[in-house]
Amino acid sequence: MVNSYIAPRNLYLLMNMKVNKIIAGKLLLSLLVIMVGFTSCSKKGSNKGGSKATGWKINDKKGGFQYASKFKKQATGPGLVMVEGGTFTMGKVQDDVMHDWNNTPNQQHVMSFYMDETEVTNMMYMEYLSWLKTVFPPDQDNYKNIYEGASPDTLVWRNRLGYNETMTENYLRHPAYAEYPVVGVNWIQATEFAKWRTDRVNENILEQQKYLKKDGKVTEMTADKVFSTEAYLSSPSTAKGGDEKLVLKRGAGRGAVKPTKAGANNTGGNSAKNVYAQRTSGLILPEYRLPTEAEWEYAAAADVGQREYNAYKGQKKYPWSGSYTRSGKRQVRGDQLANFKQGKGDYGGIAGWSDDGADITNKVKSYPPNDFGLYDMAGNVAEWVADVYRPIVDDEANDFNYYRGNVYMKNKIGDDGKVELVTPETQRFDTLSNGKIVSRNFPGQIAQVPVDDKETYLRQNFDKSDNRNYRDGDKQSTRYFKFGSSEEGDEKGKLRDDQRMYDSPKHNVSTDSLGNMVKKYDKSNKRTTLVNDDVRVYKGGSWRDRAYWLDPAQRRYFPQDIATDFIGFRCAMSRVGPKADKKKRARN
DSSP, X not given: OHHHHHHHHHHHHHHHHHHHHHHHHHHHHHHHHHHXXXXXXXXXXXXXXXXXXXXXXXXXXXXXXXXXXTOOOOOOOTTEEEEOXXXXXETOOSOOSSOOSOOOOEEEEEOOEEEESSOOBHHHHHHHHHHHHHXXXXXXXXXXXXXXXXXOOGGGGOBTTBOOHHHHHHTTTOGGGTTSBOOSOOHHHHHHHHHHXXXXXXXXXXXXTTSBOTTHHHHTOOGGXXXXXXXXXXXGGGGGGGOTTTBOOBOTTOOSOOOOSTTTTOOOOOOOSSBOOOGXXXXXXXXXXXXXXXXXXXXHHOGGGGEETTEESOOOSSSSSSSSSBOOOSTTTTOBSSOOOOBTTBSSOSTTSSOOSOSSOOOTTSSOOOTTSOSOSSSSSEEEEEEEXXXXXXXXXXXXXXXXXXXXXXXXXXXXXXXXXXXXXTOOEEEOTTSOEEESOOTTSBOEEEOOHHHHTTOSSOOSSBOXXXXXXXXXXXXXXXXXXXXXXXTTSOOOGGGOSSOOOOOEEEEOTTSOEEEEOOOOSXXXXXXXXXXXXXXXXXXXXXXXXXXXXXXXXXXXXXXXSSEEOOOEEEOOSOSOSSOOOOOO
């Protein structure tokens, strides 16, 4: 009887509790509705999704201001890896037996950038040559020097007392060497390859995003329809010869640009009618180029692997940790960590053991990467960098993104007030000191001229176009040096030989009245140096060098128009936006 009495009472209490919960829930819901109402009213004046400057709607399908408001971050271009910038001691070497005042340590800061994971390979360069041969057929008079001027010098392998004809005939083109670093390329050829690569990568991105006709880069490979990144940005309607079937406009209603493999992190958000891609679209990548000496050395040293909080645990001698060229890991103990000359007559070691796996160069990625994920930053081939060589690095003038070699140019404007494009008739060729003829621009690109007083007047940061010899000790480095005065220079305002800081040989190539090439070799025994504005720095040891040159801080120079069998190159790209993708935290 007791149990039958308690059960209904418990049921009553339980029902009463549920009713109270329902009432409380309804009250809470009412409060939330009221709060949302107040919140929505308060946001009416905040202009959500509109301009913070004017209140206008951004990316209106009807027109107005269009901007890539959903852009996330710069896409990583083909072949590149991210190198987070920072500070480092440039020029600090472990060994300096030369004592040649060439590696004075100085503190520098480098911005974040991208660098090729490996050196440019024979296959990569052969793709460049194939494109040139297709677009600019060598059998046509207007283009006969383009392909030849870009071709590597395969004769660099020859030796007066050595049999190397196998490399002379096979190294560049044979598939057995496809993934080996390209050599026989001078500095000028390397920079031209980087310009070509910039245009081909951006052309592919715009085609994937439907701003260019699908497969047009392959089916329309003719000289009059060459794509140039800068020409497209300047005047999209005239790009690719002005062919509207090849250069497209994006229609309305597309919304944000969908990511692709080439631009996986780019979301444009440009949905207006009839628009071309612009710099503000966030799709077009910065240019491929040679890395600066500071960038290359910073990337090769990879001190990030020696970091403990905000200090270095110790200076590395090589791109890897430790003071030896052999691996200390148990699985591969004793293996060489780079391809270099181990001693006189010893380019690889004893066959079958202790061998670095190469007689000459070696396939890229044959050795472990450094802490930035970059391969062959020591050994295999030395590499061109962008800088003009001078014995010292002037850290008093600059300690941020240091680079010697700036020659500022601007777009050439025609008589009609529009940018002037290069044509087969106005294409410029340079005859190098060794007689090789190279193209310095292609049809379809924007013609360039040096900056003038319109850009330099009353400026404090630069006052002339050519800054290669700024503050290197010669007279023309001074701020108020009068280039065109009657008492200074020749009749054209150029420096006389007795005014030059560096009295280097002056070889000259010209043509006679019949068009025959005349080569004049400077045989003067009064020359005091090989340094001039046309010698470039190259970094890193090669298969021909001893371990001494594997130190990332070591630096040497070579004429920019001469190629060798031990200097190659890799490309870099500046990073736009934040220094790093993720916020770093202390390790502990």
